[in-house]
Amino acid sequence: MQVREQRAVKQKHAPVNLSVRASAATLFLTSVQRLTEAHGLSFFALQRRGIAVRCRALTDLLPASSMEDVLKQGALEMQRSLATLRQPAEEWSRRWRCPHAEQEQGTQCLTQLALPSALLRLLPDMGITKASEPFSVVGGLPPAMEFWEGCPRNSACLAASSPSLHPLTTICINAIESITEITEDLPLESRVAAAKHALSRQREKKIIYSEQGDGEDNTAKNDASDTTGRRDPAQEPTVRLFLFSPYASYAALYEAVNKSNDSESLFFGGEACEVLLVYICPMTAAGSVGPTTLNDNPEIWGRLRYQQAGDAESATPGNRRGNHDELFFIAATLGDYLRLGSAFSWVYGWQxxxxxxxxxxxxxxxxxxxxxxxxxxxxxxxx
Known part of the structure; x- marks a missing residue:
């Protein structure tokens, strides 16, 4: 009996098994199937139509046959619709990889893709073929039917439409055209702290790699890593941050699902915090980011906004008029972020x-x- 209990405890606290081979679409659709079958969730795609929001069943965006194809294939057929996104993705990369001065002078810049490849594989497989179209899916539950049906049959409540849907899970990714840079919107101290955090993590990786070497003398390598702490501040890395997923309060998410035909609504989906693509960039001698120094596999960070104590408004995360920003690390790559989201079943606020x-x-x-x-x-x- 004790052995059985010990096994149960070990199984309960086992580390998260994150597949490194499954595609992002496979991870997402597997989560959708599991939550639908085990807990009865319904999934809806939120799409902007002018100034209104259209709420459609996920099966309308991605038919069941396409879902089965993605789950069976495992690997994605990038030729299917990736070509329609590659050109705007290259344009996105070109615009921000070049300093503004070089853009004005018409200088040729590298157009090597800077958007993560995991994103360009996910969007086509989820039926997204336009650079202006975001990917936003919400999963929710109706209230318990015994409560909804508890009113007398002849009462006015029966005349009402179907019960409200309570959103529980969400995944929202900006359209390629909307992944905009917000570096200058952040306080300087937040950017400096993020750069220092990234630098310390890079040093830890170098130490781990050197310890896992083949037995060769790593003294020179360690000395080189030690000297990095005394380099010229102008040579320290900096960060550039891009808005990957917008913030949405739970109330806004609830309204988007249940009042999707409201013509005054501009909202289409979001997360419990802003999700950022964070590019770590070495500084050039001129102090600007050179076009060839970028990493095309950005880290994923979260951003919360608060009101300072004593402000007239309540101190709630995500308020755009807040004057305090908090950045926190989530994942080392976009692939890791999507695997984590799948492990957390995309529950609202898992970040x-x-x-x-x-x-x-x-x-x-x-x-x-x-x-x-x-x-x-x-x-x-x-x-």
Missing amino acids: LCYAPQGPPPRSLPWLKLFSPTALSAAISTSL
Whole structure:
């Protein structure tokens, strides 16, 4: 009996098994199938139509036959519709990889793709073929039917439409054209802190690689890494941050799902915090980011905005009039971010498991129900 209990405990607290081979679309669709079959969630795609929001069943965006094809193939057929996104992706890369002065002078810049390849594989497989079209899917549950049907049959409540949908999971990715740079919008201290955090993590990686060497003398390598702490500040790396997923309060997400025909609504989806692509860039001698120094595999960070104490408005994350920014690291690559999202079942606010304050109280019960192993692993790493 004790052995069985010990095995159960070990299984419960096992580390998250993140597939490194499955495609992003496969990870997402596997999560959708599991949540639909195990918990009865319904999934809807949110799409902008002018100034309105259109809420469609996910099967309308991606037919069941296409879902099965993606799940069976494992690898994506990039030729299917990637060509329609490659040209705008290259244009996006060209615009921001070149300093503004070089753009004005018409200088030729490298057009090597700077957007993560995982993104350009995910979007076509999820039916996105336009650079101006975001990918936004919400999963939710209707209220318990015994409560909804508890009113008398002859009462006015029966005349109402179907019960409201309570969104529990969300994945929202900006359109390629909307992945805009927000570096200058951040306070200088936030950018400096992010760059220092990235630099320290790079040093840790170098130490790990040197310790895993083939037994050769690594003294010179270690000396070189030690001297990096005394380099000229002008040679320190900097960061550039791009808005990958917008912030959305739960109330806005609820309204987008249940009042999708509201002509005054401009909202189409979002996460519990802003999700950023963070590019780590060495500084050139002139102090600007050169076109050849960029990493095309950015890190993924979260951003929270708060009001300062004593401000007239309540101190809530995500308020765009806030004057305090908090950045926190989520994943080393976009692929890791998508695998983590799958492990957390895309529950609204899962990214905040890596923030100091933790996930939203509303989301915690659903994280415990849908993804207890991932939640335990996140808690253990933060302790």
